[in-house]
Amino acid sequence: MSHNSLSGGKVIWITGASSGLGRSLVLLLASQGHQVIASARDKNALQKMEADxxxxxxxxxxxVDESSLASVQIEIEQKFSAIDQIILNAGTCEYLDFPDTDWCAIRRVMEVNYFGTINCLKVAxxxxxxxxxxxxxxxxIASQVTNAPFPRSxxxxxxxxxxxxxxxxxxxDLIPDSVDVTVVNPGFVDTPLTRKNNFDMPFLMDVxxxxxxxxxxxASRxxxxxxxxxxxxxxxISKLLPSxxxxxxxQKESNAAVEKASEHKKQ
Ligand SMILES: NC(=O)c1ccc[n+]([C@@H]2O[C@H](COP(=O)([O-])OP(=O)(O)OC[C@H]3O[C@@H](n4cnc5c(N)ncnc54)[C@H](OP(=O)(O)O)[C@@H]3O)[C@@H](O)[C@H]2O)c1
Known part of the structure; x- marks a missing residue:
């Protein structure tokens, strides 16, 4: 069956829909009457949402897998023929530890957050x-992390x-196509991604x-x-008083390192 936006709601494609922010966005937008296409790797999580x-x-x-993206493109075309909005939300986070740095982590993070997002844009x-x-x-979905340098980030x-x-x-470049572009920079949100953090997260928000x-x-673009x-x-503060x-x-980082080392000793 082919769906479209004539039913009143928009057709919205959300990436990173299996957990955290993406999952909440999917549930909220679906409850508002929009047709939501939910994508991520975790098929079971997505199918549970679909069933509900x-x-x-x-x-x-x-x-990051071009062939899996090509089949999604065909499936969206067949089922919906068009989308009205895409929320490019999927992402990952790996921290670097110096001096024992896993340099490959930089490429892994860039592959998902940057090139993966561009891959989705190409299809969308x-x-x-x-x-x-x-x-x-x-x-x-970018991040407020870009407003200040954080250690290990x-x-x-x-x-x-x-x-x-x-x-x-x-x-x-999309002005002639009348396509709007919004960059969202969230602060700290309580999701599986941030639950791994062992540092203070000021103003942590509910997902x-x-x-x-x-x-x-x-909504106001x-x-x-x-x-x-x-x-x-x-x-x-990082702009006005960088030192x-x-x-x-x-200081916070070295306190966390000391805590981590003493926890290690106790075990
Ligand atoms: N939480 C925060 O404080 C915060 C702050 C600022 C910005 N953000 C950004 O918000 C976005 C959502 O993060 P979150 O906090 O909700 O984290 P999350 O719960 O870990 O969600 C990340 C989502 O991305 C998907 N994903 C990861 N790698 C993928 C891949 N290769 N292909 C397809 N999907 C992939 C994951 O699904 P699968 O594992 O099922 O593939 C998951 O649905 C991210 O871009 C993150 O950087 C988060």
């Missing part, structure tokens, strides 16, 4: 151009900064609240939406 809502369509894929653009919506919409931060530049530039803020605020504002304010910032974060 007639507005959710599971399309598992690995976004013709589908967005087929949309009957006045202005199709591309939304990419070289790979993750660089991948998100690359995304920001790419999509800021793309916004200009459903973060998803609902994103949906509410991207801002170029950039960064939240929460309190974190943005805190990160300004103070450096001391703040390096």
């Amino acid at each position: 809502s007639s507005n959710i369509c599971a399309m598992p894929f690995d976004m 653009l013709p589908l967005l151009r087929n949309s009957s919506a006045l202005r199709p919409h591309i939304v990419v 070289e790979a993750y931060g660089a991948s998100k900064a690359a995304l920001q530049y790419f999509f800021d530039s793309l916004r200009i 459903d609240q973060a998803a609902s803020r994103i949906i509410k605020n991207i 801002p170029r950039v939406y960064s939240f929460p504002k309190r974190l943005r304010g805190l990160l300004l 103070v910032w450096q001391k703040m974060v390096s």
Whole structure:
């Protein structure tokens, strides 16, 4: 059966839909009556969501695998013929430890966060151009990490900064196509990705609240939406007083390292 946006809601494709922010975005948008295409690698998680809502369509894929993307493109074309919005949310995070650095982690993170996202964009653009919506919409989830240097975040931060530049530039090139581009920069959100963190996460947000803020605020198609504002304010220290910032974060980092070492000794 072919679906389209005539039923009232939009057709929205969300990547990284199996957990965290992506999952909350899918559930919320489906409950608002939109047709949501949910993609990630975890087929079981996606199929469970599909079983619970007639507005959710599971399309598992690995976004770094071009052949898996090609079949998703065909499937979306057959089922929906077009999409009105894509939320490029899928991502990963690996921290670097110096001096024993796993240099391959940089390539792994870049492969998923940057090249994987671009792979999805490549598939999505013709589908967005087929949309009957006045202005199709591309939304990419970057991060507030790019507002300040954090220790061990070289790979993750660089991948998100690359995304920001790419999509800021793309916004200009898509003006003739009337496609809007919004870059979303969340602060810390409680998801499986951040549950691995062993440092303080100021203003940590509940995942459903973060998803609902994103949906509410991207509706007006801002170029950039960064939240929460309190974190943005805190990160300004890194621009205004860089040496103070450096001391703040390096001190916290060395405390965490000491804690980790003493936990190791106890075991
Ligand atoms: N949580 C935060 O504090 C925070 C802050 C700023 C920005 N962000 C960004 O928000 C986005 C969502 O993160 P999250 O916190 O919700 O983390 P999460 O729960 O770990 O979700 C990441 C999602 O990406 C998918 N994914 C990872 N690699 C993939 C691949 N190769 N192919 C397809 N899907 C892949 C995962 O699904 P599978 O494993 O099933 O493939 C999962 O659904 C990420 O881009 C993250 O960088 C998060």
